[in-house]
Amino acid sequence: MSGAIDLSQKLSTFSDHWSPRTVGQFNACDVMVVKVQGEFVWHKHNDTDDFFLVLKGILDIELRDRTVTLTPGQMYIVPKGVEHRPVAREEVHLLLIEPTGTPNTGDAATAAPRKV
């Protein structure tokens, strides 16, 4: 990795939803950008906390007992084992950080393939 990683530039290279792109790696974590729209599935990650930072748009992270709403410049960490469902009424751009190899649904069988 020789220079600056521009998140907006990386986001401009694709248009599909719910398909994170890895833009960097550090300490065995993937740094990813993703575009999302609509409702994801309810899921949890048994072994990893789930980091969300909103870059554009408004994201609802539905939890079983409440909803956390994030606007640009706001982040939230879903603790391991906590069921959640991201919902984006309009397109939302996110920065995600997860240990390398974490399936996005918390379940390798239903996870979308990770793209770089």
Add this chain to the structure above:
Amino acid sequence: MSGAIDLSQKLSTFSDHWSPRTVGQFNACDVMVVKVQGEFVWHKHNDTDDFFLVLKGILDIELRDRTVTLTPGQMYIVPKGVEHRPVAREEVHLLLIEPTGTPNTGDAATAAPRKV
């Protein structure tokens, strides 16, 4: 952690430089915001990669063989063991992520205390 973490709001609560505040923790990493201005010391982290994301301002990360310049929305990961010196000609706001307990100079003896 019950709700959204607003990075600008967290940054508005302090004004000192080079003194990161932890705003969240995930997977044994600290998520921190920091204001920097001027030149930091040359240092390296022998065991951890160093994640920088610029939220405001322009940051030069000087490496021994080149300089990486970051503007808002740009990130860079300094690999473990690589000497670097952050330089901010005007005040810069950063998001940093490091394994919990990493000294900011790579050397516990000279590191500034971590504030929460």
